[in-house]
Amino acid sequence: MYQYDDHDRRIIIERAQQFRGQVARRLSGEITEEEFKPLRLQNGLYMQLHAYMLRVAIPYGLLSSTQVRRLADIARKYDRGYAHLTTRQNIQYNWPKLGDVPSILDDLADVEMHAVQTSGNCVRNITSDPFAGIAPDELEDPRPYCEIMRQWSTFHPEFANLPRKFKIAVTGTPGEDRAAVRFHDIGIRIVENAAKERGFEVLVGGGMGRTPHIGAVIREFLPKRHLLSYMESILRVYNLHGRRDNKFKARIKILVVALGVEEFRRRVEEDWEATKTPELELPDAEVARVTKFFAPPAYEKLPASADQLTALSLGRDRELGNWIKNNVVGHKVPGYSAVVISVKMPGVPPGDVSDTQLDAIAGVADRYSFGHVVVTHTQNLVLPDVKTSDLAKLHAELVELDLGKANVGKLTDVITCPGLDYCDLANARSIPLSLEIAERFDRIDYLNDVGDVSIKISGCINACGHHHVGNIGILGIDKRGEEFYQLMLGGSPGNDASIGKILGAALPQDAIVDAVEKVLDRYLVVRESADERFLDTVRRVGFEPFRQAVYGDALFGAAAEKGAE
Amino acid sequence: MQIIRKREITEDDFVHVPDGAPLPEGGKPIVTLARYTAERDALLARYSALGVRVPPDKLPSDIPDLARLALVALEFPKFTEGRPYSIARQLRDRHGFEGELRAVGWVLRDQLRYMERCGFDAFELKPGKPLESALEAFGELQLTYQAAADDPRPIYRRR
Numbered sequence A: 001m002y003q004y005d006d007h008d009r010r011i012i013i014e015r016a017q018q019f020r021g022q023v024a025r026r027l028s029g030e031i032t033e034e035e036f037k038p039l040r041l042q043n044g045l046y047m048q049l050h051a052y053m054l055r056v057a058i059p060y061g062l063l064s065s066t067q068v069r070r071l072a073d074i075a076r077k078y079d080r081g082y083a084h085l086t087t088r089q090n091i092q093y094n095w096p097k098l099g100d101v102p103s104i105l106d107d108l109a110d111v112e113m114h115a116v117q118t119s120g121n122c123v124r125n126i127t128s129d130p131f132a133g134i135a136p137d138e139l140e141d142p143r144p145y146c147e148i149m150r151q152w153s154t155f156h157p158e159f160a161n162l163p164r165k166f167k168i169a170v171t172g173t174p175g176e177d178r179a180a181v182r183f184h185d186i187g188i189r190i191v192e193n194a195a196k197e198r199g200f201e202v203l204v205g206g207g208m209g210r211t212p213h214i215g216a217v218i219r220e221f222l223p224k225r226h227l228l229s230y231m232e233s234i235l236r237v238y239n240l241h242g243r244r245d246n247k248f249k250a251r252i253k254i255l256v257v258a259l260g261v262e263e264f265r266r267r268v269e270e271d272w273e274a275t276k277t278p279e280l281e282l283p284d285a286e287v288a289r290v291t292k293f294f295a296p297p298a299y300e301k302l303p304a305s306a307d308q309l310t311a312l313s314l315g316r317d318r319e320l321g322n323w324i325k326n327n328v329v330g331h332k333v334p335g336y337s338a339v340v341i342s343v344k345m346p347g348v349p350p351g352d353v354s355d356t357q358l359d360a361i362a363g364v365a366d367r368y369s370f371g372h373v374v375v376t377h378t379q380n381l382v383l384p385d386v387k388t389s390d391l392a393k394l395h396a397e398l399v400e401l402d403l404g405k406a407n408v409g410k411l412t413d414v415i416t417c418p419g420l421d422y423c424d425l426a427n428a429r430s431i432p433l434s435l436e437i438a439e440r441f442d443r444i445d446y447l448n449d450v451g452d453v454s455i456k457i458s459g460c461i462n463a464c465g466h467h468h469v470g471n472i473g474i475l476g477i478d479k480r481g482e483e484f485y486q487l488m489l490g491g492s493p494g495n496d497a498s499i500g501k502i503l504g505a506a507l508p509q510d511a512i513v514d515a516v517e518k519v520l521d522r523y524l525v526v527r528e529s530a531d532e533r534f535l536d537t538v539r540r541v542g543f544e545p546f547r548q549a550v551y552g553d554a555l556f557g558a559a560a561e562k563g564a565e
Numbered sequence B: 001m002q003i004i005r006k007r008e009i010t011e012d013d014f015v016h017v018p019d020g021a022p023l024p025e026g027g028k029p030i031v032t033l034a035r036y037t038a039e040r041d042a043l044l045a046r047y048s049a050l051g052v053r054v055p056p057d058k059l060p061s062d063i064p065d066l067a068r069l070a071l072v073a074l075e076f077p078k079f080t081e082g083r084p085y086s087i088a089r090q091l092r093d094r095h096g097f098e099g100e101l102r103a104v105g106w107v108l109r110d111q112l113r114y115m116e117r118c119g120f121d122a123f124e125l126k127p128g129k130p131l132e133s134a135l136e137a138f139g140e141l142q143l144t145y146q147a148a149a150d151d152p153r154p155i156y157r158r159r
């Protein structure tokens, strides 16, 4: 993985010092809370319902075991013994004290980590495919470009006060988008043109929030050397012309729609022609320098995994077999597999990991996966390079640690935002719903029967839980002071991107999980075969069967009446 | 009034002239872009050093005869205002403006370093904010990654 050089290291140390000064000036009253706010936000420090929250950047989700151990230490020393994995491959602490934050930043800087630009109206942490570098279907590893852009965006003086936050995602697998690039302010796909040259397809204006949009292609093929100059021109057009009068209309997607893609593209190209200096061009040597850090680890020469995987998944140990089927992912190197560690289990809010679990994960990463761990945007963790012959042993260890759930990509692998339990913008709680789902459907046969389905829950229309792209999306709304939930079907974040639509009237808290169950039971009846995924069935049969299932027998009931629009 | 110019505290030799107020006999006035647009020839003829104050919704192309101005003051109605950073870069990089580029309005110490990197060289801090300690901001975050108005070379041409 990327190793800081002296320059990188000093920048992060200087930043920690600078923030110490800013906190001191806030505490002395030299700056007001209002003036302090953008400063702390650009250091990842939010004010939540009960306390500050500190969000730590994990560039493209990649961590070393040393860093994981440090994150565990911080959870122990400054928080309540746990940390929370976010939907943007970051990690956050929910209970730090303001006065401790400079020391946390020092501790992070020590292991080449920081909280820079994890919130605020600036370019945020750049995300990518959790299987970058190991996916068999990958064209090229996107992480070197993520790292190059991380450096470019860090303290960019021109783009630190954008109209609104700005999120970039990169995928190196044109055939399978695991980074949801179509739902980012800028999405980048590494592609190959007719002449077999590699370059970038650039999408702009995707996003979730109150007005979800699928990003539009503004450049089909950008030669690699122009990556940064082109990013600058997009950001400049947005910085100058994005709306600043209404924060709900300030994202770039609104500007792209208001101007039209053609006009937006014209302005970007006009700026770009005038500002793409030779200095800004990315030299091959720099790409090579950064790429070296992502060189494959010292893999052994091993026979292919297929036979072993089949044997394990059909073996007598059914728990292991299910885990192999659901949590183990193919690897481009023969004899290796990637393992998704599910942290979703009954009784634990999705994404929460304890300090002892983090320490243990660092340990298994060292023993089984060259000391690397990846955070996924589905709030799980990946061990990217596990020998297939070690899988049974690893599984046994994970079960001991209470990290052996075989539910990746399944019903109980729920994504949620923090919701009303933590967030002061929330209309409704989201964590209790996910806990209820985790508990109610904690039956492996049912999970396997229902198959691949994603449930995503947001506590308000800001959509931090990505409900728009859940196969099943749940959105908390406020109805005369009561928590209600809208149920949406049909969303998908990937290559077949789509935005979910509302099924019917909002439902009260005690009816929403029942409704999910009714939808799934109906799916089991109407699907063509066990091979037809939930999403495909919804696309084929439409909403009517599901509407009947949920509302049919309750149309005259109190629940539907209360929740009617 | 004192301002920061080229990283030093100095007495301001320009005066802001609000719209409608009488113009000074001599000296160095800063007029609004609206007034400048309306009375440009007379103003340029009358003063050897003229400044223009530009609100954040205007672009460099809205400022005629840029090369004849001694100063452009870009307004920050709010400290979170971000457009003047891009306008400053355009003025310096695309339009080759070499006069004083001044940040005025709700200007705070923690923005100075970013502003300077975008091409600002003079700063009127928000009234009541200490100037002396604000100078320390220029010593923060000395190392940078990007090309900007202060250096056209990104880090990969300097490492």
Ligand code: SF4
Binding pocket: A417, A418, A419, A420, A423, A424, A425, A426, A427, A458, A459, A460, A461, A462, A463, A464, A465
């Ligand atoms: S979706 Fe709403 S409730 Fe949930 S974290 Fe985001 S802002 Fe808070």
